[in-house]
Amino acid sequence: MSAALKIENVSKKYILKHNAQKVNSVRDMFDFSEGGFFSGKQKSTSETFWALKDVTFDVQQGDRIGLIGSNGAGKSTLLKVLSRITEPTHGSIRVRGRMASLLEVGTGFHPELTGRENIFLNGAILGMKNHEITKHFDAIVDFAGIEKFLDTPVKRYSSGMYVRLGFAIAAHLEPEILVVDEVLAVGDADFQKKSIGKMKDVSRSGRTIIFVSHNLTAVQGLCNNGAYLRNGQLIKFGEMDSVINEYIKNVAKFQLQQSWDRPEDAPGNDNIRIKSIELNSMNDLGNKIFDTRTPFKICFDYWNMYEEANLNISLFLYSMAGECIFNIANELQTFKKGIVRSECLIPGDFLNDGSYYISVMVVKDGVAPAFFFEDALVFDIQDFREGTDWYGKWPGAVRPKNLIIKSSQLELE
């Protein structure tokens, strides 16, 4: 195996101008307002911003690399540098083989031109030779499913047809290295499936793919290696799964535990003080990572200041939208003054992926709230799927896998 791409110390600098006095049109010159061109106060400050900073990694031939990171992490800048749309400020990239980049579906489509004309136009823009386009023409039309509309201007296409045609052309590019940005974010589930399938075919044929997406499920399904960028720097490069875990650990703005050492500082009242609450996953990925198959445990301790009281716990789980997914309570028990621990195990394959938060209420005598500890925990459940080619958003608040649908043939024709 040889390196298809060697990315060496690539950096990209932008100068940001704040309150800039840049004269970009004549109108700006006649801006007499405070800080305007004629006011004499040229107090523009500029700041250097490194969109990429010393990014170095090698891509082996046949690798499928997933680039992940939050918005503004430098993923798109890296893709732009790779596809030569913009130059790196420092560093270099060595490319071995023909490279094509796909930063948008249907780049350069002209609305007035027909589907047929646009296939040739877009193909040429993406770097296909005329004879290659002719060779793949039927396959492209077939893949996009637009036979009937071949001679209709694309401005009359539905947005779905437009995207399908754009992807179909790109899918028939035959570069050794393919750079793809987020194209799967568009189109319906059926088309997403088709396009992921196509990308898998492409990668099976030994070609190198660099793929950027926010859809971790798609990245996971498609890529063997990953690179995680944060603030323009490469944080981790390696096996896709471990890169995704690193990313999840980093981006999560969760609150997975809270604890207080002394009752005086803790939230609560004269009767109840919160000591700690903690969420732990029960899998082997590390106990702060949750996906839909992970069982997890909530562990909740509080100081009971009553000499003796009948208490129970009521636990609320909300979706990020504020909808209560469930509320459960336990049996009333009599507790003496001291620390009370409660635990609750939430099984895997039960909640859907998404963000959740948990509130806990301590209830006295089964009716009176003694203390309501709101928004105690905030966490994310990541998507996990296997054995399916569908990567669209799974609907619903829960995804209970133990509910089984049984079908059988009732009658034969």
Place this chain on the structure above:
Amino acid sequence: MLEAEKEKVIGSGRSSKDYWKEIWEARELFWILAKRDVIVRYKQTILGVAWSIIRPLITAMVMGFAFGKLAKLEVDTPIPYILVVMPGVIIWLFFSQSLQQLSLSMVLNSNLVTKVYFPRLIIPFSTILLGLIDMAIAMLLFVGLCFWFHFVPDWKIVFVPLFIVLCYLSVFGVGLMAAVLNVKYRDIGQIVPFIIQFGYFISPVAYVTDLAAGKWYYYPFILNPVTGVIDAMRWAMLGDFAKFNWISFIPMLVFILLTFFVSIRFFRKHENSFVDHI
């Protein structure tokens, strides 16, 4: 085979040898972009290509009337005044259209510039076809007028293609620089139509250069490269009507040599930052 393939290096600053090679490799793209502009031009029009005849014809008729009849310039011409106007109109339409297309080319194709890499020079180059086709159609119109007025141009007409090339070269440099500037300063988009509007009064489109001969403003007047081209075209197309005017021809050649190379250097220097400003 892959091992033998040459390694490409992406970094800051590229060699110019590779650049021209890349342009040559992108010739199919050049051709398809040029064709796109032509096809799109008359989509959803009733008259279609007929517009390419109507425009020069009406322009020539109006000018022939205004300058020939009203301004009484036709009295001392031996041939119909509309034939005198024709070379001017053909060149002026080609020049103004090319200037406009060139100066807007980068901005109009910003969707390509921000999403795909190819040598950017392809974009301004590809605007030429549209003007050439219009020019060819206008030439046919001239031939038609010659038949109509029983006018026979002489052998000098073989020089016409050469002068068309010179005309394109003289607009190319200015247009290219305007295209680069327009990426950052959209004022160019305002200035160009304005130049086109008055430029046609200071170029001998509807009158002949001789009108200015001997006046104090003759020398600044013939510095205009369009004057040089139109004079040369009249000499080539109108038989014995006009003499070859070296005084306007040489400034045009100098203008071309200056602007062509300067503008390409200018373009090369700025093309890599287009995407940051567009």
